[in-house]
Amino acid sequence: MKISLRLRLVAYGVLGGLYLVVFVAGTAFVALPVLEDVDRALAPLQHVFREIEERQRHVLSDIAALDSLVDQPGAPALHPALSSGDRSHRASPSLLARYSRELSVDAARRLAVVEDALAGIESAVSEAAAIYELGNIAGARAALARIRDAEDEVQKGVTEAMVVALNTGLAARERFQDSVQKLWVFASVRLIGGLLLLVLIAVDASRHFLRPIAALEAGMRRIADGDWSRPVAVPHQDEFGQLARQFNALTETLEQRAGQHAQLATAGELLAGVAHELNNPLQAIRGIAELKSAETGAGDWATVLAEARRASKVARELERFVRPARRMVERVALNDVVRGALGLIGFQYRADGIVIEMDLGGRLPDVWADPHELVQVLVNLLGNAHAALARNTGPRTVLVRTWADDSHVWCRIRDNGPGIPEDVRGRIFSPFFSTREGGVGLGLTVSRNMVRTAGGELVLDPGPSGGGGGASLTFWLPPAPAETVSGGNGAAPVAGGARPQGSLRDRVIVVADDEDAIRNVLERFLRREGSRVIAAPGGREVLAIIRAEPVDAVVLDMRMPDLDGARVYQALQAERADVASRTVFLSGDITGVAEELGVPDHRVLLKPIELADLKRVLLRLIDGA
Amino acid sequence: MGRACRFALLVLLASACRRDAARARVGIAIEPAWYAAVRLAQEDLGDIPMDIVADSTRNVQVTASALEYATWLADNGAAVVIGHSGSRGSVAASAVYADRDVAQVAPLATSRELAPQVFSLVPDDSAEGAFIGAFVDTALHGTRVALLYHNDEYGLGIRDGVVSELGRRKIAVVDERFLVPQGEVNVSLHVEPLLEAALRSGPDVLVLGARVVETRNVGAYLRRTGRRIPVVSGDGAYVLPNTLQARDLSVMDGMHIVRFWGPDRDSISADFARRFEARTGYAPEQAEAATYDAVMLVGRAVREGARTSGDFRRFLAGLGRERPPVRGLLSTYEFERGRPVRALMEMGVVRGGQLTVPASR
Numbered sequence: 001m002k003i004s005l006r007l008r009l010v011a012y013g014v015l016g017g018l019y020l021v022v023f024v025a026g027t028a029f030v031a032l033p034v035l036e037d038v039d040r041a042l043a044p045l046q047h048v049f050r051e052i053e054e055r056q057r058h059v060l061s062d063i064a065a066l067d068s069l070v071d072q073p074g075a076p077a078l079h080p081a082l083s084s085g086d087r088s089h090r091a092s093p094s095l096l097a098r099y100s101r102e103l104s105v106d107a108a109r110r111l112a113v114v115e116d117a118l119a120g121i122e123s124a125v126s127e128a129a130a131i132y133e134l135g136n137i138a139g140a141r142a143a144l145a146r147i148r149d150a151e152d153e154v155q156k157g158v159t160e161a162m163v164v165a166l167n168t169g170l171a172a173r174e175r176f177q178d179s180v181q182k183l184w185v186f187a188s189v190r191l192i193g194g195l196l197l198l199v200l201i202a203v204d205a206s207r208h209f210l211r212p213i214a215a216l217e218a219g220m221r222r223i224a225d226g227d228w229s230r231p232v233a234v235p236h237q238d239e240f241g242q243l244a245r246q247f248n249a250l251t252e253t254l255e256q257r258a259g260q261h262a263q264l265a266t267a268g269e270l271l272a273g274v275a276h277e278l279n280n281p282l283q284a285i286r287g288i289a290e291l292k293s294a295e296t297g298a299g300d301w302a303t304v305l306a307e308a309r310r311a312s313k314v315a316r317e318l319e320r321f322v323r324p325a326r327r328m329v330e331r332v333a334l335n336d337v338v339r340g341a342l343g344l345i346g347f348q349y350r351a352d353g354i355v356i357e358m359d360l361g362g363r364l365p366d367v368w369a370d371p372h373e374l375v376q377v378l379v380n381l382l383g384n385a386h387a388a389l390a391r392n393t394g395p396r397t398v399l400v401r402t403w404a405d406d407s408h409v410w411c412r413i414r415d416n417g418p419g420i421p422e423d424v425r426g427r428i429f430s431p432f433f434s435t436r437e438g439g440v441g442l443g444l445t446v447s448r449n450m451v452r453t454a455g456g457e458l459v460l461d462p463g464p465s466g467g468g469g470g471a472s473l474t475f476w477l478p479p480a481p482a483e484t485v486s487g488g489n490g491a492a493p494v495a496g497g498a499r500p501q502g503s504l505r506d507r508v509i510v511v512a513d514d515e516d517a518i519r520n521v522l523e524r525f526l527r528r529e530g531s532r533v534i535a536a537p538g539g540r541e542v543l544a545i546i547r548a549e550p551v552d553a554v555v556l557d558m559r560m561p562d563l564d565g566a567r568v569y570q571a572l573q574a575e576r577a578d579v580a581s582r583t584v585f586l587s588g589d590i591t592g593v594a595e596e597l598g599v600p601d602h603r604v605l606l607k608p609i610e611l612a613d614l615k616r617v618l619l620r621l622i623d624g625a
Numbered sequence: 626m627g628r629a630c631r632f633a634l635l636v637l638l639a640s641a642c643r644r645d646a647a648r649a650r651v652g653i654a655i656e657p658a659w660y661a662a663v664r665l666a667q668e669d670l671g672d673i674p675m676d677i678v679a680d681s682t683r684n685v686q687v688t689a690s691a692l693e694y695a696t697w698l699a700d701n702g703a704a705v706v707i708g709h710s711g712s713r714g715s716v717a718a719s720a721v722y723a724d725r726d727v728a729q730v731a732p733l734a735t736s737r738e739l740a741p742q743v744f745s746l747v748p749d750d751s752a753e754g755a756f757i758g759a760f761v762d763t764a765l766h767g768t769r770v771a772l773l774y775h776n777d778e779y780g781l782g783i784r785d786g787v788v789s790e791l792g793r794r795k796i797a798v799v800d801e802r803f804l805v806p807q808g809e810v811n812v813s814l815h816v817e818p819l820l821e822a823a824l825r826s827g828p829d830v831l832v833l834g835a836r837v838v839e840t841r842n843v844g845a846y847l848r849r850t851g852r853r854i855p856v857v858s859g860d861g862a863y864v865l866p867n868t869l870q871a872r873d874l875s876v877m878d879g880m881h882i883v884r885f886w887g888p889d890r891d892s893i894s895a896d897f898a899r900r901f902e903a904r905t906g907y908a909p910e911q912a913e914a915a916t917y918d919a920v921m922l923v924g925r926a927v928r929e930g931a932r933t934s935g936d937f938r939r940f941l942a943g944l945g946r947e948r949p950p951v952r953g954l955l956s957t958y959e960f961e962r963g964r965p966v967r968a969l970m971e972m973g974v975v976r977g978g979q980l981t982v983p984a985s986r
Contacts, residue, residue: 105692109692112689112692112717113688113689115688116688119777119806120776120805122776123803123814126803127814130802131822133822
């Protein structure tokens with residue numbers, strides 16, 4: 001039977017209260033009647049004997065008074081009270097009428113006898129007094145003698161009555177003692193009962209409160225330790241049972257989401273790995289295309305170069321998206337971020353024939369944020385818009401607009417899809433809420449958190465709820481403090497700048513890369529620049545060359561099989577610090593190589609590199625520019 | 626539904642029949658002399674399911690034996706008891722009846738000590754005492770009153786009522802003397818010295834709370850000594866043994882006695898007296914009349930289905946309320962706190978050995 005915890009607690013309270021009532025009331029019910037019984041048995045006897053004693057005392061006093069008079073010479077006058085049969089001592093006519101209900105029949109009978117006898121003596125005293133008044137002293141004496149005899153009978157009656165009273169008292173005492181015994185038993189039973197009740201309540205409370213709490217606690221610890229396999233047991237159908245079921249459901253959802261997330265992460269990693277691996281072939285392609293287009297001018301090679309550059313950018317952005325570096329907040333041009341995101345997701349739109357309309361504001365203030373996070377936000381928003389339009393028929397358009405006002409830099413993504421129904425508008429930023437089948441439900445949550453971290457806010461614009469009105473989301477960010485306004489058209493300041501000035505003619509430059517194609521391209525480029533190039537396929541060869549002859553600079557790939565770039569640099573620093581200071585590093589990883597090596601950022605070029613960038617950096621290092 | 630109704634009706638009828646089939650057990654605790662009235666009442670009631678429980682050999686007046694007899698009646702299943710004869714016995718026995726749940730109808734008990742759940746057919750002694758006191762004042766114009774009374778419930782009750790009324794009327798009580806009480810008393814008293822001593826106080830009226838023997842003795846003494854003093858007595862002086870001698874009140878001629886009934890009261894009373902005398906050979910007095918009324922009331926209750934003590938109490942308490950009052954010899958009965966609301970008290974005077982009520986009443 002389902003019993004709610006509230007009902008259970010109420011039951012505990014009621015049981016405890018009932019126990020108390022029963023204990024107190026029971027004790028009272030057992031004790032009070034006993035006390036009343038004893039009082040009833042003894043009190044009337046007490047009153048009766050007191051009154052009989054009083055009457056007897058008066059009668060004896062009257063007799064004594066009369067006695068003394070008859071013995072006195074001259075027959076003194078009677079006291080008026082004696083002569084008139086003063087009844088002042090008779091407070092009430094009949095003890096029997098007042099107490100007979102409280103006495104046993106035997107006691108009442110004996111009392112009646114005593115009372116009758118006393119009344120008779122009082123009447124006899126009255127007669128004796130009358131005889132005395134009439135002057136018949138002898139008659140009075142005779143009457144007094146008869147009274148004394150009668151009085152003995154009264155005394156006997158009183159004594160008998162007292163025996164009865166004593167027996168009554170003894171019987172009452174025995175009953176009292178029996179009842180005290182019963183009371184002890186009653187109290188003991190109730191106490192034991194109370195203890196049992198406490199134990200039962202404790203056991204029940206332990207089963208229905210403590211154990212479920214402990215089970216939930218253990219379940220949470222298991223989740224924290226990564227064990228999703230064992231649900232919390234649901235032994236009862238009460239509130240804890242419901243809580244356990246909810247907890248298990250939440251765990252299942254989290255597990256599914258985590259699985260999906262893991263799958264996505266794995267896919268992302270795979271993708272990032274592919275993107276990374278594309279760096280070297282793209283380097284070769286770009287390098288050859290750059291050389292050839294420099295030789296032949298515009299034409300096919302220029303096209304190849306442009307496309308190779310585009311492919312490089314996509315690969316880099318993709319890698320950065322999947323493997324964000326540690327958060328690095330910097331001055332960011334929002335329009336560049338928009339373009340970067342479009343670069344990543346634009347192909348989906350093209351493939352599905354969805355038009356992206358761009359309305360990017362000119363001369364937007366930079367914002368202060370992690371560019372990779374902003375790219376992620378825009379990719380999320382554009383991805384949602386794409387998904388919303390996926391099943392639409394008719395013209396499908398997504399508008400991307402940026403603008404700025406006095407206090408904020410704005411970005412809006414609006415689609416002409418089915419829109420967001422009114423009943424879900426309030427939940428779209430909730431974790432794990434998704435309207436897409438198979439959706440993780442974290443995109444907008446994470447995006448909003450990223451925007452907020454950058455000091456801004458992401459909101460769903462008010463608009464028609466569903467029915468084809470489209471959805472519009474807008475985020476704003478505060479502008480970065482001071483500095484120049486970016487038009488948003490410049491390249492990322494990795495190694496950008498004007499066309500390098502100076503010459504590498506007659507410079508001895510070692511090119512170290514285990515990839516033949518890349519080594520060849522770099523060698524051809526530098527030779528074209530007039531340098532004497534010494535190619536090294538591996539790190540050991542670099543060191544051997546450096547030890548053998550003077551070198552002006554080294555172009556060093558970081559990933560080489562025998563001795564990687566970092567170890568080569570370490571050796572250079574030890575043996576030829578001058579050469580080490582003129583080493584340019586080539587890396588396919590976007591993580592902090594420069595920081596790792598302890599060199600300025602400009603000495604690390606990310607593959608696939610621009611050959612002009614390489615020349616610029618070499619000139620800077622060799623000439624100290 | 627029809628079957629259920631028929632079944633319910635059958636059960637009701639069966640229970641009613643069973644109730645009627647049971648007989649009421651009525652205890653009698655009166656003087657042996659009054660049994661003639663019981664028998665006459667039984668004849669007048671006809672065949673009703675009433676069984677009489679009685680032991681006429683027991684003394685119902687003396688307290689100790691009254692208690693034992695009351696216990697005996699209760700043990701023998703009496704649902705209602707008519708008795709006891711006088712106040713003291715009735716008061717004593719009422720404790721047993723209350724404890725054993727037996728209804729009680731006391732025909733002639735005037736004591737105030739009687740509990741309200743006991744139905745008495747006469748007023749209490751406070752009312753009687755006040756009646757006597759008023760008579761002393763208005764009829765006898767007494768100014769100095771001497772009291773002789775039994776030292777028991779009856780005598781003391783009359784005394785208290787008279788003294789209270791006289792006090793209200795500013796009439797002096799110059800002397801009081803105890804007479805021997807009723808009960809187990811191992812003294813015997815003579816009325817003469819008490820009376821003589823009382824008369825020495827110079828009263829102009831003598832009030833007696835005495836029974837018939839003492840009243841006779843007072844009357845005889847006054848005649849013997851030639852004393853002429855108005856004497857007024859309570860109803861106890863008119864509770865007469867059923868002997869011709871006892872019913873001859875000549876020695877009390879001129880005395881005023883409170884009576885609750887007389888055969889000359891009305892036609893019903895006259896008819897009762899005639900039938901009683903035809904049966905017994907002597908005229909009934911108020912004790913027989915009260916006993917007759919008590920049996921008739923109880924019999925009427927039995928006829929209307931009373932079987933338990935509660936039934937009898939409800940019947941009697943309901944007279945004048947749920948059911949019409951019942952006309953009896955002493956009164957038309959309806960009760961208030963156990964006393965008849967319309968009880969008649971008359972001040973009779975003994976003339977020619979008979980207690981009569983003057984025509985001016």
